[in-house]
Amino acid sequence: MIRQRQAGDLRDLQLAMREVHEAEGYPSMWPADPMAFLQPSGTVAGRVAVQHEQVMGQVLLCSLSHGSWAAQLPPETLEVKRLFVAPAGRGLGLGRALMEAATAHARTLGRPAALQVAEHNRAALALYQALDWRHLTRGQATWSGPDGHRPMVAVLQSPPI
Template sequence: MAVAAVRDRRPADLDALAAALVEVHRADGYPVEGVAEPRTWLTPPGTLRAWVATLDDAVVGHALAMTAQPAIAAVEAWAQLGGDVATTVVGARLFVAPAGRGHHLGTRLARTLTDWATRHALDVVGDVMVKDTVAIAIYERLGWHRIGSAMHDTGRGDRVPAHLYASRLITAGQYA
């Protein structure tokens, strides 16, 4: 039986993660940007913490938390709803390579991110492309709330629809 786990990302994981990211893009079209420079995309400015999913010690997935920056649509939506950006992080770069699927590693990565933020009294926001229905289902199963929608700029002159999520509600009934 395969052994699946989530642990902190190490610098030595980046080559395997870059290869997995290219594979995920080929299979699913995720991410919509960053595949030309996967190591750079996996290590954005403001990274606070990053995790990997492993299957029998092979790196097959990834998630990270980064600082909340006002130019990020989910951060803007959260602030407009009254969220405190100073105690908010962005959940990002969540993916599981085809070889790691079927072991609930996407859910485990998202839960690890959410639990880490909760332990540090932080809220998590993020965006998910509308086409990425598996990721949407994971966040919603974990109790995240849709706080809006936006058009995500791919950096190549086109935009794709995305839903914006937050790990908690500010006030019940505030979201449509």
């Protein structure tokens, strides 16, 4: 089940994010303030995936961040951020359902969406391509991994409204 994120979900989301971080390295560096990471400034909407009454993951729609790739998009574009699903929720279609919910919500607002994803994250790229998100550009990430290296990211745009 996908529903609107509520303030009471944040603790469970932090625990799920910790599991994802330990299993898969997302986020690449554990944030000093995990609660702030889960609710960045500019958040417009959040959705969570719930399985057996347990919050398993989330996706956010945020105001477009400033970056070289953002200049290629209309200013009303929303950025998809903080998408993750706990390892126990994998294989259930929750990531797909979260992305579909985020895309649908952006459409109800009459706004396009975009995202950036590390190019080495093949599973995420495959999901976005299966949902007809289109490659816009690529560039170096603004964030660094544990080794200090800034990976290459692909910037994708939602299907036309």
